[in-house]
Amino acid sequence: MMITVHHYLLLSIALFVIGAIGVVTRRNALIIFMSIELMLNAVNIAFLAFARWNLLIEGKMIVLFVLAVAAAEAAVGLGIVISIYRNRQTVYVDEMRLLKG
Amino acid sequence: MLDTLYQYISIQTLAWLIVALPLIGAALNALIAVGTAKREMGSYRSLVSFIGVVMPMLAFAAAAAIFVTMTSFESTDPSFITGPLFQWAVTKGLVIDIGLKMDQLSIVMALMVTGVGSLIHLYSVGYMGHDEGYARYFAELNLFLFFMLTLVLADNLVLMFVGWEGVGLCSYLLIGFWFEDIAKARAGTKAFIVNRIGDAFFLAGMFLIYAVMASANAPVNAGYFNFEMMSRYNAYFVPMAGIISLLLFGGAVGKSAQIPLYVWLPDAMAGPTPVSALIHAATMVTAGVYMVVRLNFIFALSPFALSVVASVGAATALYAATMGLTQTDIKKILAYSTISQLGYMFMAAGVGAFSAAIGHLITHAFFKALLFLCAGSVIHAMAGEQDIRKMGGLRYRMPVTCWTFVIAALAIAGIAPAAGFFSKDAILWQAFERGQYVLWTVGFIAAGMTAFYIFRAVGMVFFGESNVPPERYKKVHESPTSMAMPLIILAFLSLLGGLITVPHVLGGTDRLGTWLSKLIAYETSHAPGEESKATEIVVMVITLLWSIHFMVLGWVIYAQKREWPNAVAQKFGFVYTLVANKYYVDEIYDFLIVRPLNWISTKILWQTIDDTFVDGLAVHGTARTVGVWANIVSMAETGVLQQYLLYFLIGAVVVVGYLAL
Amino acid sequence: MMEAILFYILASVAVIAALLVITRANPISSALMLVVCFLASAGIFAMLGATFLAVLQVLLYAGAIMVLFVFVIMLIQTDPKDLKKRQMTFGKLLGAAAAVYLAIVLGIAVWRPPFIAAPQAGEAFLTPSTIGHQLLTTYVLPFEILSVLLLIAIIGAVVLAKKKI
Numbered sequence: 001m002m003i004t005v006h007h008y009l010l011l012s013i014a015l016f017v018i019g020a021i022g023v024v025t026r027r028n029a030l031i032i033f034m035s036i037e038l039m040l041n042a043v044n045i046a047f048l049a050f051a052r053w054n055l056l057i058e059g060k061m062i063v064l065f066v067l068a069v070a071a072a073e074a075a076v077g078l079g080i081v082i083s084i085y086r087n088r089q090t091v092y093v094d095e096m097r098l099l100k101g
Numbered sequence: 102m103l104d105t106l107y108q109y110i111s112i113q114t115l116a117w118l119i120v121a122l123p124l125i126g127a128a129l130n131a132l133i134a135v136g137t138a139k140r141e142m143g144s145y146r147s148l149v150s151f152i153g154v155v156m157p158m159l160a161f162a163a164a165a166a167i168f169v170t171m172t173s174f175e176s177t178d179p180s181f182i183t184g185p186l187f188q189w190a191v192t193k194g195l196v197i198d199i200g201l202k203m204d205q206l207s208i209v210m211a212l213m214v215t216g217v218g219s220l221i222h223l224y225s226v227g228y229m230g231h232d233e234g235y236a237r238y239f240a241e242l243n244l245f246l247f248f249m250l251t252l253v254l255a256d257n258l259v260l261m262f263v264g265w266e267g268v269g270l271c272s273y274l275l276i277g278f279w280f281e282d283i284a285k286a287r288a289g290t291k292a293f294i295v296n297r298i299g300d301a302f303f304l305a306g307m308f309l310i311y312a313v314m315a316s317a318n319a320p321v322n323a324g325y326f327n328f329e330m331m332s333r334y335n336a337y338f339v340p341m342a343g344i345i346s347l348l349l350f351g352g353a354v355g356k357s358a359q360i361p362l363y364v365w366l367p368d369a370m371a372g373p374t375p376v377s378a379l380i381h382a383a384t385m386v387t388a389g390v391y392m393v394v395r396l397n398f399i400f401a402l403s404p405f406a407l408s409v410v411a412s413v414g415a416a417t418a419l420y421a422a423t424m425g426l427t428q429t430d431i432k433k434i435l436a437y438s439t440i441s442q443l444g445y446m447f448m449a450a451g452v453g454a455f456s457a458a459i460g461h462l463i464t465h466a467f468f469k470a471l472l473f474l475c476a477g478s479v480i481h482a483m484a485g486e487q488d489i490r491k492m493g494g495l496r497y498r499m500p501v502t503c504w505t506f507v508i509a510a511l512a513i514a515g516i517a518p519a520a521g522f523f524s525k526d527a528i529l530w531q532a533f534e535r536g537q538y539v540l541w542t543v544g545f546i547a548a549g550m551t552a553f554y555i556f557r558a559v560g561m562v563f564f565g566e567s568n569v570p571p572e573r574y575k576k577v578h579e580s581p582t583s584m585a586m587p588l589i590i591l592a593f594l595s596l597l598g599g600l601i602t603v604p605h606v607l608g609g610t611d612r613l614g615t616w617l618s619k620l621i622a623y624e625t626s627h628a629p630g631e632e633s634k635a636t637e638i639v640v641m642v643i644t645l646l647w648s649i650h651f652m653v654l655g656w657v658i659y660a661q662k663r664e665w666p667n668a669v670a671q672k673f674g675f676v677y678t679l680v681a682n683k684y685y686v687d688e689i690y691d692f693l694i695v696r697p698l699n700w701i702s703t704k705i706l707w708q709t710i711d712d713t714f715v716d717g718l719a720v721h722g723t724a725r726t727v728g729v730w731a732n733i734v735s736m737a738e739t740g741v742l743q744q745y746l747l748y749f750l751i752g753a754v755v756v757v758g759y760l761a762l
Numbered sequence: 763m764m765e766a767i768l769f770y771i772l773a774s775v776a777v778i779a780a781l782l783v784i785t786r787a788n789p790i791s792s793a794l795m796l797v798v799c800f801l802a803s804a805g806i807f808a809m810l811g812a813t814f815l816a817v818l819q820v821l822l823y824a825g826a827i828m829v830l831f832v833f834v835i836m837l838i839q840t841d842p843k844d845l846k847k848r849q850m851t852f853g854k855l856l857g858a859a860a861a862v863y864l865a866i867v868l869g870i871a872v873w874r875p876p877f878i879a880a881p882q883a884g885e886a887f888l889t890p891s892t893i894g895h896q897l898l899t900t901y902v903l904p905f906e907i908l909s910v911l912l913l914i915a916i917i918g919a920v921v922l923a924k925k926k927i
Contacts, residue, residue, distance in 0.1 A: 001763070001766040002877070002879045003765055003879070003880070004877045004878060004879065005880075006872060006873060007769060007773075008806070008810070009872045010869060011773045011776065011806070013865055013868045013869055013872070014777050014865065015776060015777065016865075017861045017862065017865040018777070018780040018783075018784060019780070020750055020857075020861040020864070021861045021862075022783065022784035023743070023746055023750075024746055024747045024750055024857030024858075024860075024861070025854045025857055025858060026784065028789060028840075030789050030792075030831065030835055030838065031783075031792055032743070033831075034783060034792055034793065035784060037827070038783060038784075038796065038799065041799070041800065044803070044815075044819075045803060045810075048806075048812050048815070049810060051810075051812075052811050052812075052880055053878075053880060053881065055881060055883060055884075057886075057892055057893070057896055060812055060814075060893055061893070061896060061897070063812070064815065064818070064893065064897075065904060065908060067815070067818060067819070067822055067823070068908050068911075069908070069911065070823075071822055071823075071826065071915075072912055072915035073915075074827045074830060074831070075918075075919045076915050076918045076919055078831070078834045078919075079918065079919040079922035081834060081838075082838075083922050085837075085838050091838050092844075093741060093743045094741050094743065096740070096741070097739065097740035097741060098740060099738070099740035100738060100739055747853060747856070747857045750857060750860050750861060750864075751856070753864070754860045754863055754864045754867070757864060757867060757868065758863070758864075758867045761867050761868065761870070761871035762867060762870070762871070
């Protein structure tokens with residue numbers, strides 16, 4: 001059974017969509033964050049698959065940077081979640097309606 | 102002398118001056134009126150008088166100069182057109198120029214309008230001298246002259262219609278001059294509205310004329326409504342001539358107070374008497390006759406339309422004469438008399454005697470204006486009293502007024518040698534000669550009634566026992582010179598004015614007829630054969646005797662035996678009430694037309710359509726719809742970020758789905 | 763052959779772990795499942811010849827970031843009773859449906875020829891030294907900016923955490 005690029009791409013699509021479902025479905029801000037990380041991971045897989053099949057190093061570079069940025073983002077984002085929890089005593093996003101109007 | 106004049110002013114400019122001078126007078130007087138609105142007029146009064154009287158007189162001088170020039174033209178056709186002042190409307194399918202046409206008909210009308218107009222303006226100085234709205238009065242009166250002259254001198258139908266509407270407007274303004282009295286203001290409104298009904302017909306006629314001229318491929322640049330153009334393309338009017346003539350005549354019916362649109366003229370007597378003299382005797386109401394004569398080439402194509410015109414004219418003449426018999430307000434008698442005489446003019450036009458119609462128009466201007474001015478003199482002296490039953494024996498106190506009134510009465514009754522004899526006789530003779538015996542009979546009877554009711558007025562006002570309370574009687578005095586002078590001048594014109602239309606059979610040359618003959622399609626004055634000469638003289642003598650008989654009857658009864666009419670009135674009680682109440686026509690109109698219109702306007706147009714639909718649905722409805730939609734849409738903004746991410750997702754799905762597949 | 767089996771095992775572990783991430787009520791369970799998913803991804807990375815990145819994934823993601831996540835979840839004291847209260851709303855269904863539709867569309871879009879196996883990869887492609895070399899020559903600017911970004915993130919996190927700024 002030959003593994004072609006399409007297998008990796010379908011895997012990537014599946015993980016991406018599962019992450020998307022997680023973002024719109026869950027109420028807990030942390031779970032949403034984790035779903036976003038899931039989506040980033042799926043994108044990494046896709047990039048690497050294309051890099052492998054086209055023998056381009058660029059794909060790996062992009063993934064490296066994505067990894068680093070995701071780390072920075074996770075740090076700051078979790079800091080924000082903590083701040084919100086401190087102010088509102090909740091992490092459920094449907095209870096944060098300040099933008100309503 | 103004229104040559105020196107023409108060195109400074111070209112004849113075209115002189116023609117424009119006729120129209121422009123009253124306009125300038127109106128503008129200046131309007132400025133003064135606005136300027137002295139809340140203050141005492143003081144010395145401005147004499148300035149207003151000066152401007153108001155001098156402008157028409159200068160216009161008359163200009164018209165006279167042009168007239169003299171035209172009579173001395175060597176060529177056969179002494180008419181000319183002042184080139185377009187400017188082009189008013191220029192579209193692909195229609196070009197309308199502003200220009201004046203000075204030909205035989207228009208110069209005669211212009212002379213009459215400015216001449217009689219100047220005299221009436223002079224009279225107004227004395228009559229309205231103490232009125233608060235003096236400046237406004239003269240502004241409006243001058244403006245009226247401007248519009249009337251535009252109407253008469255226009256070289257195309259559209260410009261004539263501008264003047265037509267303008268005189269209607271000024272008539273409204275002047276009838277309702279004392280507008281604080283609501284009844285007088287309503288009379289003005291009534292005049293304007295009834296006039297407008299006629300104007301609607303006029304406009305329809307104009308639309309049809311446009312259709313005919315457009316389909317005849319007449320050159321657009323020369324103007325479809327130009328009288329020259331229309332008469333040149335006259336042949337194309339043949340299929341539509343009847344409808345067009347009747348529609349245009351509809352306009353004349355409104356303006357010249359014929360059946361069924363005459364109801365505004367008696368009410369128009371609410372205005373000042375000089376206004377009645379000028380507008381509702383000499384000038385505005387004759388505009389309809391002028392229009393018919395001007396467009397005689399269209400009317401001549403449709404014998405049916407001409408017969409309608411003649412019948413309506415004759416019927417109106419008789420109908421109005423009957424009502425004049427029973428009126429007790431001196432001005433109303435004269436109003437019905439005007440309607441009746443206008444009927445005569447239309448009758449003449451209808452049988453094809455267009456120059457006879459114009460002749461009667463001119464002489465009528467003289468004696469009717471004189472009648473009204475004398476009536477004004479009497480009213481002025483009687484401090485506002487207009488009921489003839491409360492007058493009598495005034496000839497001792499107001500001799501000038503009395504005898505000028507008698508001269509005018511002789512003229513209107515058609516008693517030789519006063520002007521009305523020749524003109525009215527010409528009309529009746531033309532009707533008789535062309536075989537219209539029914540019309541002749543109607544005119545004949547109406548002539549008798551005319552003589553009777555006018556001398557009824559003479560008898561009741563100036564002769565016989567006085568019904569005036571004695572203290573009042575002592576205060577009755579003759580009018581001042583500014584008012585008496587026009588009376589005397591008009592009396593001369595009423596006596597001698599007939600000389601222009603003396604027919605051939607009596608040795609005259611019918612100058613007016615020859616002067617106008619170039620313009621008229623029908624032959625009006627032809628040398629009669631021997632046999633018809635004798636008939637003409639016989640008919641003339643019969644009419645004269647008939648009129649004299651009724652004159653004497655009326656004079657004597659109402660001067661000496663005033664109880665006879667009362668007995669007759671009681672005997673024919675029902676008929677008398679019917680006639681005295683003007684055949685209840687006003688009430689019928691009110692019931693059939695005015696009230697339903699009012700009901701429709703209020704119930705349907707206002708409350709249903711305007712309130713509910715336009716206000717409720719369109720205006721408020723739009724606002725409410727916007728509000729509702731705004732509320733709906735704002736439900737999408739919950740403030741929950743996760744939902745916004747959901748929208749992102751859906752949007753991305755849609756776009757990707759579209760692009761990928 | 764081996765490759766295929768390895769791929770399918772790793773892929774199914776990753777997908778099942780991802781599904782469990784989004785469906786577990788307890789945040790800790792979600793976090794642990796995410797770790798499993800990341801480990802499986804690391805395996806996938808290795809299969810794709812990116813061994814360096816696979817190691818980085820395990821170190822950074824599964825090691826540092828997920829630990830951070832677990833700390834924060836511990837700090838957020840969610841009431842166990844709240845965990846029971848979950849309901850399916852129309853919005854959630856709609857979102858799920860849209861996402862599934864997206865998956866189908868994308869899947870159909872990528873399924874096109876050529877269906878070839880992975881080409882031979884040379885040493886240059888597989889070793890980390892190429893990555894290092896590229897980082898300091900072609901991509902030196904993004905590298906430097908990345909370090910600045912990390913500095914900013916540190917400062918940001920410190921600022922956010924303070925009680926008084």
